[in-house]
Amino acid sequence: MTNQYYKHHVFFCTNQRDDGAKCCGASGGQQMRDYLKKKVKHAHLNGEGKCRINSAGCLDRCDEGPLLVVYPEGIWYTYVDEADIDEIFEVHLKQGRIVERLQLK
Template sequence: MSYFKQHIFFCTNQRSDGRASCQDHNAQEMRDYLKKKVKGAGLAGQGGVRVNNAGCLDRCGQGPVLVIYPEETWYQFKTKKDIDEIFEQHIENNKTVDKLMI
């Protein structure tokens, strides 16, 4: 059995060479927002959901991005509304948000 039911990685990478980076789109702020929602819903911790920063996930050109394991589901997001939708559909109800998948 896995330690966490779901593990969510947000690319919060900031490249220094001018190439697109997820952090160019407030990825850290969005990660913090989702982490707060997960904790507020009582879903955080062992057997629940873990929200982490990640270095470059090598998809910054499609970013900002996050990936949810063990489902291996990749999402692009732009707004808190997108994060809300991922939280409500995928995290709480185990349904993918097709329009945000990459």
């Protein structure tokens, strides 16, 4: 038995900078978070022992974004579009394998 409440806890940076600097919010962070949250709910993978999709403020890796991080593994990903989010969903959240091509080092 594990002491983790969620199998996967995903945090999307959705920070929006007012000064025009590069940020995840301006790169679709909130939209991609909403997209993945819907996918997880539709697949009935949300809730205790499953997945939780959250928004986060600045995760301080702005030059590498947009990005998200999956805990408890601490795996950081970047993405471009819904196809990348679909791959993270299918491979990491459903199969438990890292999507190496999207992983930030």
